[in-house]
Amino acid sequence: MLLDFLQQLGHRSLSIFARLGRASQFLLVTLMALPSVVMRPFLLVKQMYNTGVQTLLIILVAGIFVGMVLALQAYIVLVDFGAEESISLMVSLSILRELGPVFTGLLFAGRAGSALTAEIGLMKSTEQLSGMEMMAVDPMKYIIAPRFLAGVISVPLLALIFMAVAVLGGFFVATDMLGQYEGVFWSQMQVKVDFYDDVVNSIIKSAVFGFVVVWIAVFEGYDCVPTSEGLGQATTRSVVYSSLAVLGLDFVLTAVMYAV
């Protein structure tokens, strides 16, 4: 009984480490294949459309609502202290420091990451990747590298759009709904939001999230068991792992950037 348990534990740990090793090796090969994207810029543009532009709608809608809700909640709390002119501060700081990058990472994992995993996994199970190898075209260069790079570029841009839209959402609620002066809203933000501490750090955060989410998504697709069941599991794993990675990394990055 105990031996069985130990054996299973060992077996599982070994397979986890083997997978981690494969994922790291995969990342290395992907990074080495990146220069070849320069030779085929049309692939990068196509993938940026597929992953970036196609995710734009959900980012815009989510951004505007998150900003609006935040402004409302901020007003409810702040009005008791007569500090309702700080709405813009609360909205912009929480968006920039946390919600912008995290929401974008999670939405990107759900919308684009899962699609990447499913697409690459299906290519594997329909032998398209093998077929490419036998035509002497390296799928790492033709399929993986452009998708990886497109994702890594797209996520920070999407995060910036998300944050801009969210602040605008907060602005509309604060001024049109709650009757705050426009000047108050913007001047509070201008005084208290720091370019490097807040804006640059949030771009760094979203770049890290983008890197990890896309890495997980393409790896899960490339490494999936080429059956319908295996593909389903890989897609699920892609979304679950990348969401958890975004949340975990967010804590680490926040600790490094703001607390320590």
Add this chain to the structure above:
Amino acid sequence: MNMDTPINTSAQPNDILIEIRNLHFSRGDRPIFDGIDMDISRGQITAIMGPSGTGKTTLLKLIGGQLKPDAGTIKVDGEDVHKLSHKALYDLRRRMMGMLFQSGALLTDLSVYDNVAFPLREHTHLSESMIHHLVLLKLQAVGLRGARNLMPAELSGGMARRVALARAIALDPQMIMYDEPFTGQDPISMGVLVTLIRSLNEALGLSSIVVSHDVPETCSISDYVYLISAGKVVEHGSPAQLAKSESAWVQQFMGGLADGPVPFHFKGPSIMDDLMQSGLG
């Protein structure tokens, strides 16, 4: 037949394109190949036949360098496939090999035309008008010039395989590996593919390897046949020689008989024991 001497039916005994020696390969704990030797001659159609699950497709992947053997060597045109660097392997594939996958393996986001043009665009610096001519000629060879604007999803299985064939010959390789080309085809598509494989081999001076378990179709076009089972080469020779083989296994396989050395019943206790037990239970 003598299994020890290198084998060749053609007039040039030294004209070996692929030389496989003492090949061992296993998946997990299950051995797939247990010391296989093969010689595949230039300019011929060599068939590799055997029951499902004997690793025929695996053998093609080993020859193409997509899998690594546990032991043994595979030489293609004198080069040891598994000792080549990544770049040299890709060079060898580009120069020598075309492969027709069972599913066709067409790129689903490209049209028929673009699929055939794909290797040309990737590997040559030809102008688009030149590529246009080449693609139309290749599609003409497989009879699908009129289908060039269709997407892969709009093709029947047989058509997809023909497009894949046009793509495989786009770079004029010296050899083509066919993975189960006849499986799941209606009689007409099957006839078309049989004729195409033979005529392309003659017209382009190719060497072909056909992996299959469709005995009559494969035998009708192949010059030489290897039968593999349980990780070993069971028999080899021309189709006529195999038909006369005295081995009971070969007779069963070639004749498609339900019972013989390969039993009809999967291993298990006798039916009497099984029924008695379930009756009591």
